[in-house]
Amino acid sequence: MSQQKLRILQVLRAPVGGLFRHVLDLTEGLSARGHEIGIVVDSLSSDALTDQKLAPIAGRATLGIHRLPMPRVAGSGDLTTPFHIHGLARKLGIDVIHGHGAKGGLNARLGRLATPRAALYTPHGGMLHYAPQSRSGKVFRAIERALLPLTDAVIFESAFARDAYIRTITQPRCPHPVVHNGLAEAEFIPVASNADAADFLFVGELRDLKGVDVLIEAFADLTRPDGTLPSLMLVGDGPDRARYAQMLEARNLADRVTMPGARPARSMFPTGRGMVVPSRAESLPYVVLEATAAGLPVIATDVGGVKEIFGPTAGSLVAAGDVESLRKAMQAFLDQPDRAAEEARKRLDFVRPRFSLDVMTEAIESLYRQAIARR
Structure with missing residues (x-):
């Protein structure tokens, strides 16, 4: 019955x-x-x-x-x-x-x-x-x-x-x-990066609570293995957008950072090779779940319930508000993309049956x- x-x-x-x-x-x-x-x-x-x-x-x-x-x-x-x-x-x-x-x-x-x-x-x-x-x-x-x-x-x-x-x-x-x-089953369909994708992708509100200022500082000192300079996509809007644009100009980064405004997260996943979530505080952020389900490597801070999503890969989380820790994690992503991809696969295997x-x-x-x- x-x-x-x-x-x-x-x-x-x-x-x-x-x-x-x-x-x-x-x-x-x-x-x-x-x-x-x-x-x-x-x-x-x-x-x-x-x-x-x-x-x-x-x-x-x-x-x-x-x-x-x-x-x-x-x-x-x-x-x-x-x-x-x-x-x-x-x-x-x-x-x-x-x-x-x-x-x-x-x-x-x-x-x-x-x-x-x-x-x-x-x-x-x-x-x-x-x-x-x-x-x-x-x-x-x-x-x-x-x-x-x-x-x-x-x-x-x-x-x-x-x-x-x-x-x-x-x-x-x-x-x-x-x-x-x-997440719905459709959100676990892998997303491939565009040929011209930025090295790093941020999707969220443009405010200090989300750690965007820390991300900009960490990004400023990165270099690809071939000596060229990496790129960053900052997707979103928020109260600190103008200040971040000024930070980029002051550090001569504006030509390597794109700010297209607010967009649905999944629609922007093809525009980045790796997701960065540098928040100072979170509960259980959907963007980390969504990026993981789509197969993207994710660099994130150890805040709120993020470690519950990272599961067996929680050891790679970085301290919130720590520019140097974030810089090292981002540089490691550039230097060892295969290792980052393997970690992303392990995280996906953990998330799929639980979330x-x-x-x-x-x-x-x-x-x-x-x-x-x-x-």
């Missing part, structure tokens, strides 16, 4: 970044299994670009896309939106409310009050991005502790995020497993059913 199909409400504030990518993928996977999905997003920041971002999910969200006020920090929407979600869940006959990020988690769990519905929460960093001793950090952590009795499971995308939550908030009494983000969309969806669906059974 087949299992009951579920009616699920996914709640998030803004359709951006890895959090939104996760919700997109999860909705795709759950919908393919016959479940019905509704989406709740913030109405305060909605615009034409928001509609464009939500378009890929609209066909799978058979229970509709609903907009309710979710202020970024604090506002009246924090008082009214949980009541609206409560009513929406009752109207749609929802079985599970799954909140993503700090505000999604707040509204999902308050919205299930006095109902038999299951409520699950995935932080995606969320309040963990705030320093524990900061005013905002203290407030968000206090709220999170208060919400735990309303939580049927906390799902972490990395062991790093789980450990940080336990260390800075508390040990949840409800189930709190790690379920890694997953698939099917594995992720199966695990989260199972948690939904367990939560319902316990209520």
Whole structure:
């Protein structure tokens, strides 16, 4: 006898970044299994670009896309939106409310009050991005502790995020497993580099948190084995773009560095021979997963859950913010491309069975059913 199909409400504030990518993928996977999905997003920041971002999910969200006020920090929407979600869940006959990020988690769990519905929460960093001793950090952590009795499971995308939550908030009494983000099978199709590909490729937000300044400093002193100078592709946009352009000019690097603006990561993989992810902080970055799945060699810093992706190759991770360590790793890539390719193959073999969309969806669906059974 087949299992009951579920009616699920996914709640998030803004359709951006890895959090939104996760919700997109999860909705795709759950919908393919016959479940019905509704989406709740913030109405305060909605615009034409928001509609464009939500378009890929609209066909799978058979229970509709609903907009309710979710202020970024604090506002009246924090008082009214949980009541609206409560009513929406009752109207749609929802079985599970799954909140993503700090505000999604707040509204999902308050919205299930006095109902038999299951409520699950995935932080995606969320309040963990705030320093524990900061005013905002203290407030968000206090709220999170208060919400735990309303939580049927906390799902972490990395062991790093789980450990940080336990260390800075508390040990949840409800189930709190790690379920890694997953990729669709098509994303494991190898990508070949173009004949004119740059030696190094960066894809991400152009800001110091992503370590772009460190990357530029490390790149400045590199040389190919034949004595020629390497090239770099900086894909993305961000608040520090103009300053990075000035850095490139000041160091006479502008003619070897291309900055094409923001582009989808996979579409740019053919433009680089090796990916560099020099971040100062991350949780479980999709770009490392995507590049690994596509077969690209990856040079990355030892931050967040990156070592969970690198697995048996974690020894090659470099210290965050360390120009010399990054320079040595990039020079080794230029000097020993065969070794870098072999490491990339080993990493791919590790990632493929552990970070698939099917594995992720199966695990989260199972948690939904367990939560319902316990209520």
